[in-house]
Structures are given as structure tokens and as C-alpha cells.
């Protein structure tokens with residue numbers, strides 16, 4: 001696990017698109033559209049059967065893209081995404097087996113937390129970059145402000161319920177390194193192959209200040 005590597009990846013784009021791909025042929029045009037719009041870090045969730053192949057394809061084709069794997073909940077999933085070429089992994093939470101697997105693995109993990117005790121557990125395990133998930137339900141901005149008191153050295157990527165309207169306020173919080181969201185990749189645009197919509201959404205998102 002390398003915190004420096006993860007920091008560089010998370011700082012690369014203010015918004016990390018959270019992606020669920022239904023078809024493998026969407027992977028490359030989508031990565032290209034996001035890149036054209038200025039977004040170079042993306043999270044392909046393991047929610048669909050083509051996710052692993054999509055990660056493999058994107059990482060081989062676009063060395064400049066930091067392609068991460070989302071919904072990594074088990075050591076086995078972590079090994080599989082590493083083999084597929086993922087640059088990092090994201091989990092909605094954190095378990096003891098995942099802590100062990102991340103420590104032994106070669107790619108950094110961004111674990112999910114939503115309470116102070118979960119934050120403390122993640123810190124004990126050596127993590128400094130955390131995903132606040134589900135961000136809005138966990139208390140959103142007010143929660144992040146409260147966490148900044150006792151946990152000064154931590155950086156969060158809030159994800160879950162964030163919108164283009166709320167993203168700038170989240171990003172203005174000193175303890176927010178980037179935000180995650182699915183709004184950059186609407187299913188209808190993916191299905192229609194409407195890459196222009198996605199380029200525009202990515203342009204707007206990449207123009208947001210960190």
C-alpha cells in the first residue's frame with residue numbers, strides 16, 4: 001500500500017467518476033471521452049460482469065488514465081482487480097481481511113468509512129485517505145467539518161449523493177481531496193454512445209477547483 005501513490009491519483013481530478021459499465025464496448029470510448037474532458041482518474045465498479053475486462057482494457061490502452069476498481073469488498077476481489085491492471089481499489093467499507101490483503105497487495109486501497117470509530121480503525125491500519133460513504137447519508141458537509149476536528153491529518157473522498165450543484169462546496173472543504181459521483185456517466189448517454197454529453201460533463205467537473 002502506498003499513500004503517496006494514492007494521493008497523486010486522487011489529486012489528479014477533482015471529481016472521480018463512479019462507473020457501472022453494462023457493455024465492454026463502452027469502456028474505451030468512455031475513458032477517451034472522460035480524458036478529453038480533462039478527467040484522468042476513474043473508478044469502474046465491480047457491479048457488472050464486464051468490469052474486470054473493462055479495467056484491463058482501459059489500463060492497457062490509456063496509460064495516462066488512473067483506472068481504479070470500485071466495490072472491492074473482499075481480498076479475492078482485490079487480487080483480481082490488481083491482476084486486471086487496476087491502479088487502485090475503492091471499497092465501500094473496510095474489513096480485517098481487506099486490511100491484510102491491502103497490506104500485502106501492490107496497489108493502494110481507498111477504504112470507505114462513515115463513523116469516527118471506523119475512521120480510527122482505518123487510521124490504525126495505516127490509511128490516511130478515506131472514502132466517506134455514503135457521504136450525504138453520513139451527514140455530508142457537516143460530518144466532514146466535524147471530522148476535521150479530531151482527524152486533522154486525514155483526507156476524504158466523499159461519495160454517495162453528491163451532485164454537480166453540491167460538489168463545489170464539498171471541494172472547498174480543506175479535508176476533501178476529491179469527490180466521487182456517478183453523474184458524469186449517465187446510463188442513457190452510455191447506452192446511446194452519446195460521448196459528447198460525457199465530454200461536456202467531464203469538462204465541467206474537471207474545471208472545479210480542488
Ligand SMILES: O=C(O)C(=O)C[C@H](O)[C@H](O)COP(=O)(O)O
Nearest residue numbers: 018070071092159160161181182
Ligand atoms: O459501488 C460502490 O462501491 C460505490 O462506490 C458506490 C458509489 O460510491 C455510489 O453509488 C456513488 O453514488 P452516487 O454518485 O450517489 O450515484
